[in-house]
Amino acid sequence: MSQVSMGQACDIETLLRPDVAAMEEYTPILPFEVLSARLGLPPERIVKLDANENPYGPSPKTLAALAAFPYHNIYPDPEQTALRAGLSRYLGIPADRILAGAGADELLDLICRLFLYPGDAVIVCPPTFGMYRFDALIQGARVVEISRRDDFTLDLDAIEKHFVSPDDAHPPKIVFLTSPNNPDGGLISQIALRRLLRLPAVIVMDEAYTEFAGESALMVTHDHSNLIVLRTFSKWAGLAGLRAGYGVFPAAVMRHLWKIKQPYNVSTAATVAALASLDDLAYLHENVRRLIAERERLQRELGRFDFLQPFPSRANFVLCRVIGRDARFLKQSLERRGILVRFFDRPGLRSCIRVSVGKPEHTDALLTSLREV
Numbered sequence: 031m032s033q034v035s036m037g038q039a040c041d042i043e044t045l046l047r048p049d050v051a052a053m054e055e056y057t058p059i060l061p062f063e064v065l066s067a068r069l070g071l072p073p074e075r076i077v078k079l080d081a082n083e084n085p086y087g088p089s090p091k092t093l094a095a096l097a098a099f100p101y102h103n104i105y106p107d108p109e110q111t112a113l114r115a116g117l118s119r120y121l122g123i124p125a126d127r128i129l130a131g132a133g134a135d136e137l138l139d140l141i142c143r144l145f146l147y148p149g150d151a152v153i154v155c156p157p158t159f160g161m162y163r164f165d166a167l168i169q170g171a172r173v174v175e176i177s178r179r180d181d182f183t184l185d186l187d188a189i190e191k192h193f194v195s196p197d198d199a200h201p202p203k204i205v206f207l208t209s210p211n212n213p214d215g216g217l218i219s220q221i222a223l224r225r226l227l228r229l230p231a232v233i234v235m236d237e238a239y240t241e242f243a244g245e246s247a248l249m250v251t252h253d254h255s256n257l258i259v260l261r262t263f264s265k266w267a268g269l270a271g272l273r274a275g276y277g278v279f280p281a282a283v284m285r286h287l288w289k290i291k292q293p294y295n296v297s298t299a300a301t302v303a304a305l306a307s308l309d310d311l312a313y314l315h316e317n318v319r320r321l322i323a324e325r326e327r328l329q330r331e332l333g334r335f336d337f338l339q340p341f342p343s344r345a346n347f348v349l350c351r352v353i354g355r356d357a358r359f360l361k362q363s364l365e366r367r368g369i370l371v372r373f374f375d376r377p378g379l380r381s382c383i384r385v386s387v388g389k390p391e392h393t394d395a396l397l398t399s400l401r402e403v
């Protein structure tokens with residue numbers, strides 16, 4: 031018998047990875063039902079414009095396909111054969127370069143796990159989507175932040191500098207790009223992208239909102255072996271709760287991605303819903319068209335308030351700077367009226383709110399409340 035007495039109290043926290051123990055906690059958004067209870071409002075009275083979700087939801091054919099699918103007791107296909115074939119037809123890209131994930135988020139994590147050792151560097155360009163930094167930090171990577179300019183365009187010279195400095199023996203391995211960018215909705219030009227593709231790094235182009243912009247880097251994947259394009263069904267197809275995303279990867283990394291992917295990462299429900307969405311494009315594209323029209327109206331109407339300065343957006347949300355008023359107070363005043371928007375107050379995003387594009391009646395409710403507060 032060893033001296034260690036089994037069952038002795040163990041300070042389990044001392045066994046944690048020190049870097050994880052020191053990490054800041056992630057602040058998730060509140061679940062809808064919790065919010066509803068907190069505000070004392072039924073869910074149908076809440077105008078949820080804080081997470082860039084699609085207010086039209088999944089297509090009726092998608093809901094019918096989900097209801098009719100009888101095999102949820104069987105594990106999903108680890109090779110995602112039907113889904114990748116469907117995506118291949120939809121994108122005009124060979125299926126052997128496509129991998130699906132439980133949202134684009136899972137693919138971001140997979141990319142970080144594939145390329146990053148502790149101490150490796152990545153470039154992110156804030157203000158931008160938070161998961162690049164989050165996933166890189168979990169791998170123990172160094173996050174090099176190259177801030178955007180005041181108009182949210184990329185500082186290409188500053189990014190390139192990290193690859194030419196002779197004193198940096200370990201140049202960044204991944205550059206994370208987002209087009210349209212979250213939270214401002216601006217695009218990365220093809221010229222800027224092609225310039226960055228010359229860097230000796232993996233270029234991850236996150237196109238979560240591309241369907242609202244009508245521009246994409248997908249075809250550029252044909253002639254660049256360092257470009258990854260990520261997309262999702264969360265926004266245009268209204269499947270955020272089901273978790274379905276996909277990536278188009280360089281041929282040379284596919285074999286390695288398969289090695290580290292969880293076998294059953296995309297659920298049967300997500301697979302059925304994604305395939306049914308691809309079969310109901312006309313319906314879903316009509317909703318995208320409505321959201322684009324509503325975005326234009328929202329931008330115009332928000333610009334009429336002297337305390338709001340909306341930035342031009344090509345996504346399904348509009349970022350506004352709040353001028354001469356307390357943006358946090360504005361967000362809270364809207365919340366008390368059942369209207370949820372996202373509030374930011376950090377470098378590059380001082381005194382800002384981001385409003386997701388809803389249905390016309392959601393815009394109406396927002397505008398009425400803005401006139402009252």
Ligand code: PMP
Nearest residue numbers: 133134135159212238262264275
């Ligand atoms: N990329 C960006 C830029 C996003 O804003 C989001 C969603 N908030 C995602 C990726 C994640 O998408 P998914 O729901 O497919 O994980």
